[in-house]
Amino acid sequence: MDKDDSGSDYTEYWIDWFLGMKGNEYFCDIDPEYIRDRLTTLIDIITDVSVIDDSLPEKKRREIEDDCKFLYSLIHSRYILTIKGLSQMYEKYTDSDFGYCPREFCRLQPLLPVGLSDIPNLSTVKLYCPNCEDIYNPKSVRHSRLDGAFFGTSFPAMFFQTYPELIPTHSLNIYTPKMFGFHVHQSAQLTRWRLFQREKQMKELESQDIDIGTSTPGGYK
Amino acid sequence: MTTNRIVESDQMSQESGSDEEQPWIQEYCMMFGHEYFVEVSNEFIEDDFNLTGLSSIVPFYREALDMILDYQPDYQIKSESLPIIHHSAELLYGLIHARYILTKPGLQAMAGKYEKAVFGTCLRVHCEGMYLLPIGRYDQVGIETVRLYCPSCNDIYLPSSSKYLHIDGAFFGTSFAILFVNMFNEIQRRVNLIPKQIFDLKLFGFKINKIAPSGPRMKWLRQYPTNSAEEEELQRCKFEIPTLETESETDVKMGSD
Numbered sequence: 001m002d003k004d005d006s007g008s009d010y011t012e013y014w015i016d017w018f019l020g021m022k023g024n025e026y027f028c029d030i031d032p033e034y035i036r037d038r039l040t041t042l043i044d045i046i047t048d049v050s051v052i053d054d055s056l057p058e059k060k061r062r063e064i065e066d067d068c069k070f071l072y073s074l075i076h077s078r079y080i081l082t083i084k085g086l087s088q089m090y091e092k093y094t095d096s097d098f099g100y101c102p103r104e105f106c107r108l109q110p111l112l113p114v115g116l117s118d119i120p121n122l123s124t125v126k127l128y129c130p131n132c133e134d135i136y137n138p139k140s141v142r143h144s145r146l147d148g149a150f151f152g153t154s155f156p157a158m159f160f161q162t163y164p165e166l167i168p169t170h171s172l173n174i175y176t177p178k179m180f181g182f183h184v185h186q187s188a189q190l191t192r193w194r195l196f197q198r199e200k201q202m203k204e205l206e207s208q209d210i211d212i213g214t215s216t217p218g219g220y221k
Numbered sequence: 222m223t224t225n226r227i228v229e230s231d232q233m234s235q236e237s238g239s240d241e242e243q244p245w246i247q248e249y250c251m252m253f254g255h256e257y258f259v260e261v262s263n264e265f266i267e268d269d270f271n272l273t274g275l276s277s278i279v280p281f282y283r284e285a286l287d288m289i290l291d292y293q294p295d296y297q298i299k300s301e302s303l304p305i306i307h308h309s310a311e312l313l314y315g316l317i318h319a320r321y322i323l324t325k326p327g328l329q330a331m332a333g334k335y336e337k338a339v340f341g342t343c344l345r346v347h348c349e350g351m352y353l354l355p356i357g358r359y360d361q362v363g364i365e366t367v368r369l370y371c372p373s374c375n376d377i378y379l380p381s382s383s384k385y386l387h388i389d390g391a392f393f394g395t396s397f398a399i400l401f402v403n404m405f406n407e408i409q410r411r412v413n414l415i416p417k418q419i420f421d422l423k424l425f426g427f428k429i430n431k432i433a434p435s436g437p438r439m440k441w442l443r444q445y446p447t448n449s450a451e452e453e454e455l456q457r458c459k460f461e462i463p464t465l466e467t468e469s470e471t472d473v474k475m476g477s478d
């Protein structure tokens with residue numbers, strides 16, 4: 001190879017630069033004409049400029065259909081980070097389209113979709129609860145098969161940075177198991193430690209003059 | 222107790238019992254939405270000691286008990302009281318059930334369901350599909366419906382299906398799930414295999430600043446000690462929550478309910 005592996009060298013062509021990157025040695029150089037052709041077909045179908053050619057064999061048609069879905073989903077993860085995309089997701093969130101947190105003390109807090117990776121095919125979509133700040137698997141099998149990359153890792157953080165008023169006031173409740181009326185020793189000890197951590201964090205936030213009051217988004221109740 | 226009558230009517234029902242007639246308990250446990258219930262043995266119900274105190278909670282107690290045990294009553298039941306007796310029978314069965322599942326055969330029967338994940342799996346991603354157990358937050362009837370306890374995150378959840386949203390939590394009770402975990406070491410072993418992970422929300426790969434409203438505020442909920450200083454802190458939590466040095470007197474309560 002005559003090029004710097006880091007790909008930092010200035011190159012005139014994107015494809016050349018991409019192929020020159022370390023790890024991309026297996027890729028061949030695609031004819032730009034083919035790329036343009038292929039993508040135009042997909043974009044035209046997605047935007048209803050044209051439909052999938054009926055005369056094509058079934059297998060080919062299904063392949064194009066799958067490519068359309070994949071392209072749409074990839075663009076989706078970028079779109080929902082734009083102002084317009086965020087406002088559309090706002091509607092869906094306030095309608096609880098993504099379901100509710102199953103945790104008892106989250107009291108049916110609406111959820112948001114999140115990916116554990118931005119690279120497709122690595123993991124399925126998860127649901128983020130802004131009350132307990134934890135992630136859950138979707139209840140239905142249909143949703144649990146969706147690729148997480150179609151929503152991305154940054155979406156919930158972007159969403160709540162855009163709409164901070166939607167951040168819930170966190171419930172302070174923690175479940176403490178009891179057996180015949182008594183606390184269970186081991187778990188009670190861990191619970192006390194967690195409450196101690198909670199206390200420390202609240203003190204720290206207060207010392208920085210952060211409002212964590214009962215009616216503040218991000219506060220405690 | 223009218224033991225004689227029970228024996229008599231039992232014999233009678235055995236003689237006249239047709240093949241298609243299903244025992245009340247079996248039928249009840251097979252009903253839609255009743256999947257969490259195990260069948261309580263007649264033996265357990267016939268022991269008066271196991272029913273102590275229930276007659277004062279359940280209206281039409283005698284009639285309800287006879288219905289559960291499929292005894293043919295030697296008294297007349299007014300047709301207008303039948304719906305109430307049906308309701309009483311379900312209430313009585315639930316309360317007996319809560320006691321039965323604390324016994325050895327009851328725990329065994331529940332274990333059979335647990336192994337088949339009849340109570341569902343924890344939806345929390347970092348619990349890695351841990352099997353759940355039914356739990357009531359109250360032992361008194363009529364306060365709250367059944368919840369599910371996860372031995373991994375030590376938290377409680379709503380059942381995934383609405384068909385369980387009318388099952389009283391008291392029919393499983395506050396102590397069963399914890400006792401169950403203590404009885405079967407295998408569960409703790411399974412929990413120990415699950416990595417103790419906490420989810421961090423990120424924006425373009427960066428953690429959110431602590432002081433931002435959307436920053437982490439709930440880490441403590443799922444936290445485990447990760448270094449020796451925190452381990453030492455945990456040791457100090459054996460009997461009480463340590464007081465923060467800066468505070469004169471902070472009264473920290475266990476925030477349940």
Ligand SMILES: [Zn+2]
Pocket residue numbers: 101102103106109129130131132133134
């Ligand atoms: Zn939650």
